[in-house]
Amino acid sequence: MSFLSFVLTVVLAHCFSFHLSPTLAKWQAWLFVRFESGKQQDAWFTLGVALSPLFLLALFNFWVIHLSFWVALVFNVFVLWMAMDFFPYYRHFLRMLKDLSTQRLESAKDEHARFTGEDAACLSVEELSSRTLKSALIHAHVHFFAPFFFFVLFGASGAFFYALLFQLSQKTTEKESQLNLLCARLFRYVDYIPARLTAFSFALMGNFEPAFSTSSQFGLKSALPTSIVEQSGFAALSASKECGVESLLQGESLVGRVFLLWLSCALVLLCLEVAKYFLMF
8 A cells, every 4th residue: 555655645746736834834833822831841741732633643544544445545645645745845946947057047046035935136056056956855855755754664644743743843933942942852863764764865876985975974973864865965966065057957867766766665565565465365
């Protein structure tokens, strides 16, 4: 079911993309207003409230698995479609790539400012390209590869848990939030293995030696998961921090190859599931 869910989710997201991050950001803002006291001991209670929908989701997931294969498949595809909200970021990447490759710098600046909220008026082509590539590599991991990893291990509720914890770990206000600090610490442990798997995938599908050396170097340190993914991705492309449009084209190709790699892994899981089914008879 993992392979079918993955393929159907990609097709559905390509046709009808859903951007989950703004919805989770509203949930995060509501938690901050209602429960943020500035005390560290209250952060665990707020985290329990934040994750409470996941308990209902997990119970419903357990129920539909035993109800019907097709109902469970539809449920998995729907939840995975929400959790893997990579395609809005991918479409932003394509618009940036088109504007920069056709030398429409002002249009690229407007697109960057509209999507990220950052002031891009003083950015050069190299700086825009570097920020776009960095964003693409990180979002490919956070909104695509890592949720699928948790889906394979823990089902639909696992993928949604990752997406929710990532959003809660992001700082959205100038005031320091204890919930944000707690979730950021937890996220580093939760994303420890997925980040290194993505970094190794970049190395395997790109320039292996420098990327593997970089991912190994950062993997031995307690670095931020997104930093490991970013550094490994840039090394796999042999790109510097001041890269150009060519690096964006290579980055798109790299993410595509890694997608095929993970799709192949999902196909292997399907073969194992089919073999298990036949061995039961």
